[in-house]
Amino acid sequence: MPDTSQDNPRRAAITGVATYVPDRIVTNAELARTLDTSDDWIVTRTGIRERRRGGPGETTSTMGAEAVRRLMAAKGLAPDQVDVLIVATVTPDMFFPATACLIQDQVGLQSTWGFDLSAACSGFLYALTTGAQFVASGVHRRVIVVGADLMSAIIDPLDRTTAVLFGDGAGAVLLEPAEPGFGILDFLHRVDGSGRNDLFMPAGGSLKPPSVETVVAREHFLKQNGRTVFKFAVSQMAESVERLIDRNGLKASDLAVVIPHQANQRILDATADRLGLAHDRMASVIGRYGNTTAATLPLALDDLVRAGKLERGDLAVFVAVGAGFTVGATLMRWG
Ligand code: UT7
Numbered sequence: 640m641p642d643t644s645q646d647n648p649r650r651a652a653i654t655g656v657a658t659y660v661p662d663r664i665v666t667n668a669e670l671a672r673t674l675d676t677s678d679d680w681i682v683t684r685t686g687i688r689e690r691r692r693g694g695p696g697e698t699t700s701t702m703g704a705e706a707v708r709r710l711m712a713a714k715g716l717a718p719d720q721v722d723v724l725i726v727a728t729v730t731p732d733m734f735f736p737a738t739a740c741l742i743q744d745q746v747g748l749q750s751t752w753g754f755d756l757s758a759a760c761s762g763f764l765y766a767l768t769t770g771a772q773f774v775a776s777g778v779h780r781r782v783i784v785v786g787a788d789l790m791s792a793i794i795d796p797l798d799r800t801t802a803v804l805f806g807d808g809a810g811a812v813l814l815e816p817a818e819p820g821f822g823i824l825d826f827l828h829r830v831d832g833s834g835r836n837d838l839f840m841p842a843g844g845s846l847k848p849p850s851v852e853t854v855v856a857r858e859h860f861l862k863q864n865g866r867t868v869f870k871f872a873v874s875q876m877a878e879s880v881e882r883l884i885d886r887n888g889l890k891a892s893d894l895a896v897v898i899p900h901q902a903n904q905r906i907l908d909a910t911a912d913r914l915g916l917a918h919d920r921m922a923s924v925i926g927r928y929g930n931t932t933a934a935t936l937p938l939a940l941d942d943l944v945r946a947g948k949l950e951r952g953d954l955a956v957f958v959a960v961g962a963g964f965t966v967g968a969t970l971m972r973w974g
Contacts, residue, residue: 651774651782652822653767653971655813657709658941659702660691660806660928667803674799681803686904690806690929692791698732700741702809703787706937707746710783710811718746722779724753725770727762727786727933729840729962730793731755742785759838760900760961761828762786762933763810764969767957768826770814782814786933793840795860804902805861806929810937821974826967827883834871834964837864872906872960877913879968880958887970891916893954895973896943900959901925901935910958922948932961949973 666689667678681687693702703726711721726739739753758765763786770782787809794805817823842858843849853859876899884891891914899907899921907921922939931938936957943949951974958968 649775649777650817650822650824651771651814652817652974653812653940654815655710655714656810656937656941656944657706657713658808658810658934658938659705659709660808660938661693661697661702663692663694664689665692670803673796674802676799676803684903684905685804686923686925687803687929688926691808693789693807697789697807699728699730699787699789699809700732700738700745702789702807703728703738703785703811704742704745706785706787706809706811707742707783710813711746714813716781716813719749721748721751721781721783723770723773723782724748724751725766725782725784726753726755727758727766727784728755728788729757729759729762729932730788730790738787758961758965758967759963760902760930760932760935761959761963761965761967762961763936764826764957764959764967765828765965767812767814767823767969768828768967771823771826774814774816780815783811784814785809785811786935786937788932788934790861790930790932793859793861795857797857798860800865801861801863804930806931808928808931808934808938810934810941812937812940818974821972823969823971825883825887825970827879829879829966831964831966834867834962837867837871837964838862838962869903869906871964872902873909873913875960875964875966876906876910876958879966880910880914880956883956883968883970889954894920894956895950895953896920896922896948896955898922898936898939898943898955898957900961901928901939902930935959
């Protein structure tokens with residue numbers, strides 16, 4: 640049904656957020672029992688104190704479906720009122736069918752089409768931008784964007800350089816036509832495929848189909864060149880926020896909050912320093928959840944909303960850097 644609002648240009652707004660994380664908490668001390676690591680190293684180098692791990696039967700689709708159910712309950716949405724479902728993930732239940740199909744079926748959405756989108760830690764923002772276009776064009780009125788990752792499925796439990804960083808979780812937001820002056824005001828994205836070997840999963844795709852050799856070589860687990868990704872993330876997070884606010888005639892001090900992808904507290908602090916913002920103006924939930932890839936931004940947004948830290952009219956920027964490399968930033972006026 641086309642949007643007939645007088646707002647020109649038409650915009651989409653996030654009008655609801657809900658999340659789901661598994662019950663099981665894995666502390667740094669628990670990881671230090673099987674890995675050559677320590678609570679002190681993990682907290683000092685990353686800010687992470689604990690993360691969640693899915694239990695038996697939990698998958699990316701079951702976590703995403705629960706986040707969608709909670710969102711629909713909070714917004715009072717009936718199963719036939721969602722037009723599109725976009726799922727950002729790097730840990731789909733299977734290569735195909737798409738996780739969006741599995742969530743649609745589990746939730747019983749009756750008039751929805753949807754698809755998955757792969758942009759790693761920037762996935763939620765790519766999906767948000769994509770979903771916002773359907774609303775802005777007037778083609779659809781209600782889009783649900785899910786960011787969900789069961790990172791424990793692709794983490795090498797023997798690799799201390801990555802096993803301590805990642806966690807499992809899911810978040811969902813509702814996009815609807817915005818009131819004039821509110822909603823998603825601008826976005827920017829970038830890909831730089833020269834980073835393809837700095838954060839990736841070597842095998843399981845068409846390049847290296849699964850074989851005994853790939854399993855023995857542990858190539859079905861995520862690999863990361865941490866220092867390279869760290870440097871890229873610090874420079875790109877700050878630069879992306881600056882470019883986005885500059886071209887909208889804004890200064891960092893105009894932002895109520897920056898909602899960054901949660902990979903490392905040191906990246907958040909360094910980004911805040913580059914932007915000249917106090918560290919507490921960067922939303923942070925990394926201590927509780929670690930890096931949940933596509934789920935970090937809805938988890939951080941939900942935390943802000945629940946804490947009453949986002950008020951109507953506040954300007955906020957999401958920003959993310961992820962495997963690929965992929966980059967995204969979104970400017971919005973909350974309301
Ligand atoms: O979400 C997608 C984007 N991802 C990111 O943004 C992640 C970016 N990278 C990072 O956050 C950081 O690079 C890490 C947290 C991954 C690593 O921190 P770092 O300060 O860059 O450490 P490093 O890789 O330079 O390693 C320093 C030392 C090494 O030992 P040596 O070579 O100095 O003897 C590592 O082997 O720390 C060692 N180390 C550990 N020690 C204890 C690495 N992991 C651990 C560990 N426990 N878990």
